[in-house]
Amino acid sequence: MAKQYDVLFRLLLIGDSGVGKTCLLCRFTDNEFHSSHISTIGVDFKMKTIEVDGIKVRIQIWDTAGQERYQTITKQYYRRAQYAPEGVQKILIGNKADEEQKRQVGREQGQQLAKEYGMDFYETSACTNLNIKESFTRLTELVLQAHRKELEGLRTPASNELALAEMEEDEGKPEGPENSSKTCWC
Numbered sequence: 001m002a003k004q005y006d007v008l009f010r011l012l013l014i015g016d017s018g019v020g021k022t023c024l025l026c027r028f029t030d031n032e033f034h035s036s037h038i039s040t041i042g043v044d045f046k047m048k049t050i051e052v053d054g055i056k057v058r059i060q061i062w063d064t065a066g067q068e069r070y071q072t073i074t075k076q077y078y079r080r081a082q083y084a085p086e087g088v089q090k091i092l093i094g095n096k097a098d099e100e101q102k103r104q105v106g107r108e109q110g111q112q113l114a115k116e117y118g119m120d121f122y123e124t125s126a127c128t129n130l131n132i133k134e135s136f137t138r139l140t141e142l143v144l145q146a147h148r149k150e151l152e153g154l155r156t157p158a159s160n161e162l163a164l165a166e167m168e169e170d171e172g173k174p175e176g177p178e179n180s181s182k183t184c185w186c
């Protein structure tokens with residue numbers, strides 16, 4: 001049977017508790033917004049398939065708890081992306097852009113910080129659906145660009161045969177940090 005996607009990526013959301021990581025994810029994957037704050041415990045993930053530049057990309061997005069008390073658990077999950085080594089693609093998001101009157105960080109300040117770390121910067125709102133698709137798509141593009149060589153040929157009909165497409169996700173069972181052996185592109 002033909003594959004539903006060409007390649008699988010893992011992306012990770014990190015940030016302080018309450019900034020809206022879970023809401024960003026729910027808006028992106030299910031187009032939903034929840035006004036209550038139910039803190040993530042440890043980690044959770046959701047999947048979505050998007051097409052970028054002719055490539056069907058299955059994205060597995062990990063949502064981590066922002067609360068400090070879960071840090072020991074969450075760090076286990078993102079240890080390979082932790083110090084953002086070369087090759088790890090990242091963007092900076094300032095969420096809750098709809099709450100202008102409660103703004104904590106100036107747009108220029110966010111842009112400046114992103115520039116310092118060589119990241120793209122997006123102001124988003126999970127509430128109004130501002131820049132949600134755009135930011136996740138941009139990050140996906142960056143990962144695709146970083147893996148251009150391995151992806152050559154994916155746009156052709158023969159793509160299903162490529163080894164990259166063999167990277168299966170196990171939707172029911174998130175891999176534990178210790179037994180994760182698949183390639184992780186963040």
Ligand SMILES: Nc1nc2c(ncn2[C@@H]2O[C@H](COP(=O)(O)OP(=O)(O)OP(=O)(O)O)[C@@H](O)[C@H]2O)c(=O)[nH]1
Pocket residue numbers: 015016017018019020021022023024034035036037038039040041064065066067095096097098099124125126127128
């Ligand atoms: N106005 C507004 N509120 C938002 C937005 N995104 C999230 N919120 C609210 O902010 C609160 C926290 O959102 P969460 O998505 O649960 O935050 P989180 O970063 O996942 O929090 P932890 O799981 O504790 O790390 C909730 O009450 C959301 O409704 C947004 O874009 N605009």
